Amino acid sequence: MFHIEPMLPSPFRVVKNRKETQDTRTLELASATGGDVPSWRPGQFMMLYVFGAGEIPISIAGDPARREAITHTVRAVGPVSRAICQAKPGSAIGVRGPFGSAWPTDRYEQHDIVLVAGGIGLAPLRPAIYAIMANRSRYGRVLLLAGSRTPDIFLYRREVDRWRRRDIEVRLTVDAAAKDWTNSVGPVTTLIPRAEFDVKRSAAFIVGPEIMMRFVVQALAQRGMSLDHMFLSMERNMKCAVGFCGHCQLGPAFICKNGPVFSFSQLEPWLSIRDM
Amino acid sequence: MEKDIDALLADHLFFKDMDASHRALIAGCGKNVVFKAGEFLAQSNTPANEFFAIRHGRVSIEIHSAGRGPLLIQTLDAGDIAGWSWLFPPYRWKFDARAIEPVRAIRFDGACLRGKCERDPAMGYDFMKRFAQVFMQRLEASRLQLLDIYGNVPH
Numbered sequence: 001m002f003h004i005e006p007m008l009p010s011p012f013r014v015v016k017n018r019k020e021t022q023d024t025r026t027l028e029l030a031s032a033t034g035g036d037v038p039s040w041r042p043g044q045f046m047m048l049y050v051f052g053a054g055e056i057p058i059s060i061a062g063d064p065a066r067r068e069a070i071t072h073t074v075r076a077v078g079p080v081s082r083a084i085c086q087a088k089p090g091s092a093i094g095v096r097g098p099f100g101s102a103w104p105t106d107r108y109e110q111h112d113i114v115l116v117a118g119g120i121g122l123a124p125l126r127p128a129i130y131a132i133m134a135n136r137s138r139y140g141r142v143l144l145l146a147g148s149r150t151p152d153i154f155l156y157r158r159e160v161d162r163w164r165r166r167d168i169e170v171r172l173t174v175d176a177a178a179k180d181w182t183n184s185v186g187p188v189t190t191l192i193p194r195a196e197f198d199v200k201r202s203a204a205f206i207v208g209p210e211i212m213m214r215f216v217v218q219a220l221a222q223r224g225m226s227l228d229h230m231f232l233s234m235e236r237n238m239k240c241a242v243g244f245c246g247h248c249q250l251g252p253a254f255i256c257k258n259g260p261v262f263s264f265s266q267l268e269p270w271l272s273i274r275d276m
Numbered sequence: 277m278e279k280d281i282d283a284l285l286a287d288h289l290f291f292k293d294m295d296a297s298h299r300a301l302i303a304g305c306g307k308n309v310v311f312k313a314g315e316f317l318a319q320s321n322t323p324a325n326e327f328f329a330i331r332h333g334r335v336s337i338e339i340h341s342a343g344r345g346p347l348l349i350q351t352l353d354a355g356d357i358a359g360w361s362w363l364f365p366p367y368r369w370k371f372d373a374r375a376i377e378p379v380r381a382i383r384f385d386g387a388c389l390r391g392k393c394e395r396d397p398a399m400g401y402d403f404m405k406r407f408a409q410v411f412m413q414r415l416e417a418s419r420l421q422l423l424d425i426y427g428n429v430p431h
Contacts, residue, residue: 118425118426119426120426121426147425147426148426149424149426173351175421175424175426176347176348176421177348178345178348179338179345179346179348181348182334182376182377183351184334184351184353185336185348185349185350185351186350186351186417186421187417187420187421187425189416189417189420190350190413190417193289193355193413194289194353194354194355194356208425208426209425209426211420211423211425212420212425212426215416215420215425
């Protein structure tokens with residue numbers, strides 16, 4: 001149904017709505033008409049429509065192997081995201097998608113993978129982590145470097161500990177912390193110079209605000225990683241999600257259709273143009 | 277067999293690719309030290325006669341505020357350098373440096389190193405370039421912390 005009429009939301013119902021942090025919730029949505037959710041790939045996003053409030057793009061944050069529900073982690077920062085966060089189990093949400101490009105997890109088997117997340121950017125990376133964990137032996141070192149403003153707003157804290165036990169090296173850092181915080185303090189870029197990975201045989205998947213991603217790219221490039229091996233998930237005012245409206249255009253690309261996942265070398269000519 | 281200071285420096289990120297003769301000179305001012313979790317490597321407003329090359333463990337750079345306790349500014353790990361107040365008069369620590377976990381480090385005598393840098397400008401220049409890079413990284417980190425780079429776009 002999703003491919004026949006991409007502009008028409010399908011009815012989903014909220015199965016679970018779990019608190020992650022003070023302003024962030026993780027929702028599980030199942031098809032209101034029954035059956036499996038549409039198949040999707042890590043890195044893709046959905047358009048979530050709260051009737052009477054509006055529609056926004058939200059990355060898929062769950063396990064791609066799960067077929068009975070689709071998972072989104074949403075921070076309440078505006079009227080629509082607030083309405084999604086307040087949706088109670090059983091209530092209806094319109095869903096379009098999945099849309100966009102995916103993390104190139106298959107292409108970088110036998111490589112070290114460096115996952116860099118800032119703030120809520122951990123949510124779009126989570127499906128890639130599930131995909132890598134499902135085939136962990138096919139990858140070299142897997143590192144997750146995650147930054148946040150303060151310790152209390154880190155997502156998936158208990159789950160992050162489980163990832164550690166599945167041979168994923170996790171480094172957490174915050175901008176500000178009290179004395180009892182034993183992880184790092186400083187921006188996420190400060191974790192990169194000491195991160196252990198094979199720069200000649202590695203790829204980086206990066207999600208966060210654009211300023212953060214720009215500095216992460218610089219830090220990885222300083223280590224010697226190729227720009228072609230760095231992938232960013234972009235978010236730029238996606239409205240239609242299918243490349244019709246042009247709201248999310250960046251240079252020759254539509255973020256919704258050609259992205260949201262791009263290699264940095266694809267984006268580089270356009271990111272440095274002011275006001276674009 | 278335990279490595280000597282020169283061999284330990286050869287493995288340390290800060291001294292990476294340093295000319296061996298320069299590294300050997302610097303090693304003469306260093307000695308191995310260990311700190312238990314919670315111990316201070318340095319405390320603010322005390323004489324800064326040294327700096328530390330961290331080999332293992334995590335160190336927090338803090339400032340103590342009356343009524344608020346220690347405020348963490350940044351953490352440092354193996355491969356990092358703690359301390360640059362030894363380079364500039366009045367040679368007093370501006371911040372606290374505390375071991376968050378057991379720390380192994382090389383402690384360098386500041387007066388010894390300043391003398392060697394004065395006498396061997398080529399070594400001094402190489403050494404200062406490395407410190408300048410640390411300054412730059414810390415400044416950039418502070419700017420990014422000020423920017424609140426993890427902020428959100430409202431929907």
